[in-house]
Amino acid sequence: MATEFTLNGAAARFDGDPDTPLLWVLRDHLQLTGTKYGCGIAQCGACTVHLDGKNRRSCVTPIASVAGRSVTTIEGATGKTAEAVKAAWVAIDVPQCGFCQSGQVMSAIGLLAAKPNPTDADIDHGMAGNICRCATYVRIRQAIKDAAKHVETAA
Amino acid sequence: MNAPTKIPVASRRDFLAGSGLVIGLALPMGKAAAKAAPAGEATPFAPNAFVRIAGDNTVTVIIKHVEFGQGPATGLSTIVADELDADWGQMRIAFAPANDPLYKNLAFGTMGTGGSTAMANSWMQMRNAGASARAMLVAAAARTWGVPAAEVTVAKGVVSHGAKTATFGDLAATAATMPIPEKPTLKTPAQWTLIGRDTPKLDSLVKTNGSAQFTMDVQRPGMVVSVIEHAPAFGGTVKSVDDAAALAIPGVVAVKTIPQGVVVYAKDTFAAMKGRAALKVDWDLSKAETRSTDTMIKQYIAAAATPGVECEAEGNVATALASAAKRIEATYVFPFLAHAPMETMDAVIEPKDGGADFYAGSQFQVGDTTAVSKVLGVPFAGMTLHEQYAGGSFGRRATPDMGNAVEAAMATKAFGGTTAVKHVWTRENDIRGGRYRPLIVHTIKGGVDAKGQIVGLDAVVAGQSFMRGTGFFNPSAKFDEAMVEGLTGSAYAFPALRVGANELKNGVPTLWWRSVGNTHTAYVMETFLDRLFELGKQDPIMGRIALMKDDRAKAVLKRVAEVAGGLSAKSGRARGVAFHKSFGSYVAQIAEVSVGADKLPRVHKVWAAVDCGVPINPNVIRAQIEGGVGFGLGHALYAEITLGEGGVVQQSNFDTYRSLRMAEMPEVEVAIINSTANPTGIGEPGLPPIAPAVANAWRKLTGKVVTRLPFAHSENA
Ligand code: FES
Ligand code: FES
Numbered sequence: 110m111a112t113e114f115t116l117n118g119a120a121a122r123f124d125g126d127p128d129t130p131l132l133w134v135l136r137d138h139l140q141l142t143g144t145k146y147g148c149g150i151a152q153c154g155a156c157t158v159h160l161d162g163k164n165r166r167s168c169v170t171p172i173a174s175v176a177g178r179s180v181t182t183i184e185g186a187t188g189k190t191a192e193a194v195k196a197a198w199v200a201i202d203v204p205q206c207g208f209c210q211s212g213q214v215m216s217a218i219g220l221l222a223a224k225p226n227p228t229d230a231d232i233d234h235g236m237a238g239n240i241c242r243c244a245t246y247v248r249i250r251q252a253i254k255d256a257a258k259h260v261e262t263a264a
Numbered sequence: 265m266n267a268p269t270k271i272p273v274a275s276r277r278d279f280l281a282g283s284g285l286v287i288g289l290a291l292p293m294g295k296a297a298a299k300a301a302p303a304g305e306a307t308p309f310a311p312n313a314f315v316r317i318a319g320d321n322t323v324t325v326i327i328k329h330v331e332f333g334q335g336p337a338t339g340l341s342t343i344v345a346d347e348l349d350a351d352w353g354q355m356r357i358a359f360a361p362a363n364d365p366l367y368k369n370l371a372f373g374t375m376g377t378g379g380s381t382a383m384a385n386s387w388m389q390m391r392n393a394g395a396s397a398r399a400m401l402v403a404a405a406a407r408t409w410g411v412p413a414a415e416v417t418v419a420k421g422v423v424s425h426g427a428k429t430a431t432f433g434d435l436a437a438t439a440a441t442m443p444i445p446e447k448p449t450l451k452t453p454a455q456w457t458l459i460g461r462d463t464p465k466l467d468s469l470v471k472t473n474g475s476a477q478f479t480m481d482v483q484r485p486g487m488v489v490s491v492i493e494h495a496p497a498f499g500g501t502v503k504s505v506d507d508a509a510a511l512a513i514p515g516v517v518a519v520k521t522i523p524q525g526v527v528v529y530a531k532d533t534f535a536a537m538k539g540r541a542a543l544k545v546d547w548d549l550s551k552a553e554t555r556s557t558d559t560m561i562k563q564y565i566a567a568a569a570t571p572g573v574e575c576e577a578e579g580n581v582a583t584a585l586a587s588a589a590k591r592i593e594a595t596y597v598f599p600f601l602a603h604a605p606m607e608t609m610d611a612v613i614e615p616k617d618g619g620a621d622f623y624a625g626s627q628f629q630v631g632d633t634t635a636v637s638k639v640l641g642v643p644f645a646g647m648t649l650h651e652q653y654a655g656g657s658f659g660r661r662a663t664p665d666m667g668n669a670v671e672a673a674m675a676t677k678a679f680g681g682t683t684a685v686k687h688v689w690t691r692e693n694d695i696r697g698g699r700y701r702p703l704i705v706h707t708i709k710g711g712v713d714a715k716g717q718i719v720g721l722d723a724v725v726a727g728q729s730f731m732r733g734t735g736f737f738n739p740s741a742k743f744d745e746a747m748v749e750g751l752t753g754s755a756y757a758f759p760a761l762r763v764g765a766n767e768l769k770n771g772v773p774t775l776w777w778r779s780v781g782n783t784h785t786a787y788v789m790e791t792f793l794d795r796l797f798e799l800g801k802q803d804p805i806m807g808r809i810a811l812m813k814d815d816r817a818k819a820v821l822k823r824v825a826e827v828a829g830g831l832s833a834k835s836g837r838a839r840g841v842a843f844h845k846s847f848g849s850y851v852a853q854i855a856e857v858s859v860g861a862d863k864l865p866r867v868h869k870v871w872a873a874v875d876c877g878v879p880i881n882p883n884v885i886r887a888q889i890e891g892g893v894g895f896g897l898g899h900a901l902y903a904e905i906t907l908g909e910g911g912v913v914q915q916s917n918f919d920t921y922r923s924l925r926m927a928e929m930p931e932v933e934v935a936i937i938n939s940t941a942n943p944t945g946i947g948e949p950g951l952p953p954i955a956p957a958v959a960n961a962w963r964k965l966t967g968k969v970v971t972r973l974p975f976a977h978s979e980n981a
Contacts, residue, residue, distance in 0.1 A: 125514075125515070125532070126514060126515065126534070126535070126538075128534075128538075129532070129534045129535075130534060133532055133533050133534040136480075136481075136533070137489070137532035137533055137534070138532065140483065142474075142477070142478075142480070142481035142483075143473070143474020143475065144474070145478075145480070145606075145607070145655075146480065146533070146608075147606050147607075147691065147918075148691045148917050148918050149537075149690060149691060149917075150691075150917055150918075150919060152917060152918035152919050153606070153691075153918050153923075155606060182474070183473065183474030184473075184474055184475075195472050195473055198468070198472040199464075199468045199469050199472050202464060202465045202468045202883060202887065203468070203472070204333070204465075204467070204468055204471035204472060205333030205334070205335075205656075205887060205891055206332045206333030206471075206605070206606060206607070206653070206654065206655045206656040206657075207333065207467065207470075207471030207472075207476050207478075207653060207655065208478060208605075208606035208607045208655025208656060209606045209655075210471050210472055211474040214472060214473075214474075232926065233926050233927035234927075236925075236926040237925055237926055237927060239925075239926070240606070240918060240923045240924075240925060241606070241894075242604060242605055242606045242656050242658075242895070242923065243333045243606070243656055243891050243894075243895070244890065244891045244893070244894020244895050244897075244898065244924060244929060245887070245890070245891065245894075246894060246924075246925075246926050246929035247890045247894075247929060247931065247932050248887070248890070249926070250926070250929075
């Protein structure tokens, strides 16, 4: 049975195994490879997408559970907050290897949507599920703060 | 540092297929190699090239190193752009093809990235490449405008003479016909406009918006995905496989046995993983390594109590220690550690007539490509390496036996050798897949005289060598330098010193891991010295400086003390210092620590001072120190790979192999010495000092001497 859902604002469907995690539907079937595999067990956050606007680990989200819902991936991350986050990321060269960064950016956008002016503790908590093996955490923290400031002053 | 590469005399350059100027350096080589031009350049007359200037005014630097986050793509481009007087905005990068004559690492003799050599071995090469291109652009402008070359200037990508100006793109076609200068004039440091300044990284945007392509993202027509089940213990082999349940899973197309394990092929990754979970494999473990790490550690401790092979000696350490007023000794245990780069091991191989396309974030580009060609039985000339961004490595992607490429090639071949195969490790394969930082045990003895001066150190290392028997090891060497580096060749002058090594056999495959032997030697040296200074009532910073024989070492230690404002901390916290020189670079760090809620060190801030020669891009240097601190700290606090009875790895993913997370990352402040020495490494040297700096602070704060890593190990509770 096909699963129908909204992907980055457009209609999408998947005809295969309904157990297939959203991550692999995106990567292997819909050619959206910005969302990454890092652990497959909701430990690293590399696969973070937004499901109905909220941060979600796509590696443990069966495609069947996405039916009728709205998925946003890094490729479709737009809007004021998303643009501010991406600009802040580039401005201070957050990425090293880059493999975790789609997930970091998506988590940061989700965090700022919930907490427009996050404290250090909010950032610790909101980003706790995203591992960066290159340990770019210092710059992630800074970029989140820079993005928050930018959204606030632009508002 | 290597001598500047000679530029060959060439009277004329053939213009390249309508696109622009290709220029570069010829390394000493035969004519045959000169035919091999970088991918995308059709002409057989292309000089071997590091720089391409196109009619659209872009300057592309051919990057001979893998880019997995340490910033060589930006670093190498910075050097070229500066000598070329290009505008930073016109710079582009392209990864080099597999071609040793053109692109070998001058320190290795083959293409490869590691040992923090990217800048050191490319420094003069890239300067010459940029300066040559600049001279030819100037000559082209002089010819076009009929003015003396000496009057032509170049700045920010614009070539000028009086009111006349031209872009590089305008001049590319003419420049390509100009003679290559035999010895281009290099800038003096005072003329640099980019080197030594913060230039933005060239790959930040694509790595932020999800568009950077990694090997795992490669899709080829008709491609299948393969995953592998490895033996449960190292050295195990397949006895028999029941693949009926696996093959019954929709999407699974085949199951094959190769020497490395059982491979499941499917139309997508999830089906392949599901298929693997359904396998029933009977393993032959008769030749496997079945000892537990507990057993190994006991054996290593016994070995470390014997003198071992002498690696370095100064004076008579036995006499010196016998005369000491006070003596201490310690035994240190360091666990196996996985690299766990964020992108697991992977490769895509697409066979074609007489060769194959090979997609990988290869760290030994020629070695890996050769290995694939051999397994597939096709000539090297038929192979095309498509080098991808790599999602981290920390040493893991470089294996002396090209094991990652070989396994992917065997999986491709077993499927029939005509279909494109994406071979992907799951995180479980990665954590349980070996090639770890070796398990290492140290014993060390030292003493101070009545005045508190250190009289000598007697150090023994017991561990396994991952170098011996590989092409990277000199078979006549009496010991493996990678086991003891850092204790040997240290920046300190001790009145008496002996470093011994005991090599033990172990069936667990091991590998270099970010900063290699320095991961443990720095910890031993720097924590033990701290205790000796306390025993001799010496200040940890002044005591170190007094022992140092090298002014650059003293300078970083003084600098870090300055920026941190010394070693005193507010109540409830303590500061520890450590210094280590590795890969030619000097790094000192001070860590401020309190006791965390989990009873482990909570590191609030780290100050670092670094001298890595000319700081080509301070932005990248700071990033590497931040990353080295985080990577080193996470492992020192939380990580270890253990084997239970039967030799089964007890960790499998990030739930059990704990990584540093956001809340645990300290603030990091980096001071960079404005050195004029030739550039040295930065990808690794930031790591060794962090664990001992934290341990030294922890001992001050709690009185606990941690000699068993990680800190979270139950013995330290
Ligand atoms: S891949 Fe989903 S959390 Fe790691
Ligand atoms: S940038 Fe490499 S894992 Fe985060």
